[in-house]
Amino acid sequence: MIDLNALRAKPTLSGGRVRLVPLTEEHTDAFYASTLDEEVRRLTGTHHMPSYLQVQEWCATRAESPDRVDLAITEQPGGRFVGELSLQDFDPDNESAGYRIALSAIEFTGQGLGREATRLILEYAFGELGLHRVWLHVHAFNMRAIAVYRACGFSVEGRMRDSLFWDGRRHDSLLMAILEHDFAKASR
């Protein structure tokens, strides 16, 4: 069983090219800009368009959230905001949680930043929080995301047919998950 109190302390996790830092109000402008990016919206299947004030409120309250971890992905060196990620839907009895990540613009993709950020948060999830399982949903057309998740040790566990209706077409999504020992194996 994992201790949900551990989620109150939001970590800073440093890698070679990215640093994950607690998401705060100072990230509002960059986060809001990412919600307007059409390609990021398509890849994440985000229908809802939040207002600036909603994004500000979201960023400002993340540090106090008792049951999830929301971190900004910042570039190293320089500290520019390049995206954000979350561990959410914690199930303490079964030691599992959901994961999501979005770089904030397509110009930041394809440079290894998402892979490094995913490895850092998985290291934290398994090593510090004591999770056994981390799962996610990804649209079946999002081949770049699927490649990164596979490289980090995730496997496909199932397919949700027609789960996304986007621009008049329906798309499947995949359930992927990684267990503690998969991560250890993928990190060797």
Ligand SMILES: CC(C)(COP(=O)(O)OP(=O)(O)OC[C@H]1O[C@@H](n2cnc3c(N)ncnc32)[C@H](O)[C@@H]1OP(=O)(O)O)[C@@H](O)C(=O)NCCC(=O)NCCS
């Ligand atoms: C998904 C995401 C986090 C991946 O991070 P990233 O930094 O762009 O990815 P990386 O540069 O670390 O790795 C990309 C990998 O995908 C591979 N790839 C890219 N396009 C591909 C395609 N069409 N088919 C197969 N593999 C592909 C690349 O070859 C690379 O693998 P390699 O390093 O072994 O060659 C990031 O692209 C992102 O946030 N995109 C926008 C939002 C999004 O899609 N979020 C995920 C929702 S589930």
